[in-house]
Amino acid sequence: MDPRAQDAMRCDMCETALAQMHCDTCFVNLCKACVGEHMFDESIDHKIVKFKSRKTTPIYPFCLHHSKERCEMYCKHCDTPICTACITSDKHRSHKINQALQMCDIIKQDIRKDIDVLRVKLTPVVQKLIYDLEMKINEVEEKCEEASKLISKQSDDWHKEIDKIVDQLKTELEKTKDEGVNLLKLQKSEIEQTFSKINAAIQSKEEMLESNDVGLAINFKSQYAKFCKLPIPVDVPIPSFTPTEINSQSLFEQFGVLSMGSLDCSISSTDMSSGPDQLLRNEAEEIACLCTGFTFLYGIACQSNDQAWVRGGYADKEMNFLKLYDIDESREIKSFSLDTVPSSSIDVALTKRGHLIYSCSFTKTVNIFRGDKLETLIKLEKWSPRGICVSSSGDMLVTMTQRNKSKMVRYFGTIEKQTIQFDDRRKPIEDTDSFHLYITENKNNDICVAGKVMVMSFNKTGTLQFRYTGPKNPTKWNQAFCPKGIATDRYCHILIADTDNKCVHIIDKDGEFLQYIDCGMRKPWGLCTDSSGFLLVADSKKKSGEIVKFKYLADVKALTF
Template sequence: MDPSTSAQDVMRCDLCETSVVQVYCKTCHINLCRACMGEHVFDDLSKPHKIVDFKDRKSTLLYPGCTSHAKEQCEMYCKQCDIPVCLCCLASKHHLGHEFSKVLQIVDEKKDNIIKEKNELNDAIYPTYQDIASDVQNRMSQLEKEYGDLSTAITKHGEDWHREIDKLVQKLKAEVDEMKNTQLQTLQKHLDEINKTMSDIKEEINSVETAIDTNDLSELFSFKSNVPRFINLPHKIIPLLPKFIPGKIHQEELSKLFGALSPSSLTSDKNGYSMKTTQKSPEAGSSAPVKQMLDEPETVTTIYTGYGELYKVACLSDEEIWTSGLNSTMKLYSINQGSLLKSITTKSGNRPYDIAVTKSGDLVYTDYSNRTVNIVKNEKIEEVIRLQNWGPHGVCSTSSGDLLVIMDSDDYKQTKVVRYSGSTEKQTIQFDDKGEPLYFFDIYIKYITENRNLDICVSDIEAKAVVVVNQAGKLRFRYTGHTSAPKNKPFDPLGITTDSQSHILTADNSNNCVHIIDQDGQFLRYIECGLSVLWGLCTDTNDNLLVAQIGNKQVKKIKYLQ
């Protein structure tokens, strides 16, 4: 039969080459029909032929072939030479006086070592790189804040000098931006390298698992570990900020007297990180300063929005918030002054189901009716994602710049979370390890956020639960409320957000309160503060909570951490 035309042909007996294969000889590793089985066995009675059904052939371990003796299998292992050997090798002079073990005994030892390496990759090395990536991201966020403070100081000093020194102020601020961008680019490159290594670690884990599961012992013995490559951790890059040194006002030598920026720099500390141990500590997953909760949360300010029904709030900064409600208009408000700064109308005229702010400060919104996710750049709306047969509900921007979107199928029979980089789908989260749906199928809106430990948190009102999975999409826990709810009503989670302590905060509409749980799902406390028919939540960089109240159209800013 021509091999080029036989791709779809059934497997044939290796002896007669005509009958369909039915059995398999484990000893000789050949396929046989039942008619040829007897001929094969009696053709060579020197071997103990082991005949099994063809479908059971894969359960047979494939011993390595001997490189010195053709057609012989290596069932023993020479410890001095560190190689598999056959029975003929044992009788030869080459291994005279050597110590031997059965191959299967060595296989067990090697698999034990590989499993240990897999555990080290999963439990220590990869989590360490996760922490390093989180540390770099936190430093980048802190760098943004501190450079912002630096720019503010320069601006305040420049106000005293009036128009004569405006150009100088702008020049110095440009230098600040250039220094900031240079350091951020360096940190971003560092982060990209870390993420690349993390990806390599995942590939190594897959290779290890393949080696563990293989029946091909030749492949097993050829397995080479790459773990040492990942043990040497990257240097810790610590940005050193310049200082602004103000001078006294003097008409002469204006540039010198106004002040100058000290040079900025980045240092690299190879001992800055340490390998994560498999033992959990209270500090695991968080490098932010520990903040204690106030005995009684307090309302800082209230912003009246004028919506018919107010649903969502998203922080642009510590001074400005985006809001959305039942109509198609999204409004930007000043928190301190309570004044309307800007309005944006959705491209389709539909109301936005959810809003979020990206790392770069752009507004993102979902249009459920139009099946799109959109971004507002310079007051122009761009369609980022268009879905087919799915409607987007909640959206959030992650620490890596991706978008997480939770969506329902048009027939309301499926719900899933999808991670996008731009418009490219990177990850889908839909089922648990048992193949069961993670999220309830319904038409009710669901909201989503990312925690500082990269967990993905979804408020599922129909399931009456907050569903939390890790970055890989594996279920960590479901929080279904607390028995001491203020009104003793069922848990109705809506808006959801997180803070610098990795707390998860979710609005409970039926009990007019906010639940605070830790990153492992343990209940901590309620926030009430006179809240009524609350819906959307967000936190600013100082861990103040902003709550959108649907009934009275107000956003409350609440302080709950010291």
């Protein structure tokens, strides 16, 4: 620490004597002895005041046109400070001139107002946001720690169960071994005794051959029949172990679910709050466009910020294709032909592990590509799957129809967890004969479904929250509202493809209309948003088949968590 920190202010020139004076021009502290030396530089108009009166003398800026002059006046017409030499020039003739100090007083009043606004209104809001974020940070850390402990406990429990299974198998194996070995040892002992008797008989017979005793030879009797009746070998079971093939996905699903809930996406402040419309650009900007060559383009799912899966088809081929494209580099990466599936309702999505899944109404299945291997996850009998998405918790949400009925089913793996009938009275809607029922989940865990003539939003318990049938005073529509693809973003906006009207609707989480994205002559169908906040649109216009990348969000980095 500076030893003079608690001392009186010293002269900046000699650094020893106490400061008694101050130069308001040069902002230096001076003792009386050093004032003369400081004033020696006559090129500067020094303002020497007592130390206690420092910063009371107005400091005027130097003139840009007359370097040695100070601007003590202010030209209101030119909105700039000027010096006396400027006043006498023709440049400011007939302009209204004020004292610069007067203008400074007026501006300082605005500064005080700004300080009051910052201190009284904004500071508490920012402090509350900081506090809320600290609480959320603590909550995330605590929840992650809690989840980590539960995962460790589950691991210990699994190891205990595995140890029990291993112990049980080894106990059974040891018992089988003991019983079998004991039987074999007993039989071995019996045969060894017989073997000793055979050796003794051989030795006895050899002695007879060498003997001259005729009586022994006459009394000879063969013992072969006695010894040839050997014991039947014991049939002892030979144990073996055949390990079951490990199914990693099945084990992963049985082990437990790591649910990814989301923080509140709204900014809770009154004076600083930005409405959803303030987070949007005045007009969406087209960033990139890729022509796929498809005649028709429908579903789309983002694999990364620059890659997306699409489902498309050709007018002259009764089949569907799933293709992966790099949008920024305008190239195809991978392709799957669903030649066994004619024109039908197919939607695509990606699992948390990046596996492509798709629903097919023709086969009534939900399928998954693990690498290049196609598997069937769910096979329905009476219902036809339509829209599909993966929730933040990793669950799979599937819309399905049966004649004029529709429902949404939540799957954990292949296990049905929840069913929502699309009606606030929990009765099937009778007029939902839409061929497509696209579905997505909002950041606040609301479920949004695009039906035949409306968009419906349900909370996670299945309660209907609102129906959206278009803005109250439409300015763009030429055709009836018939939504197709649907997507959401990090601000809980809901984006809806209005194919016939060639635009995308943006509504907030409560169903209020905010804005259109004009797609020009394109007919938007499939929609998805990437992690950077761009919107990808699959164009279904015949003979077009374009993937278009839009920037529709404003620069709101300061408001993001």
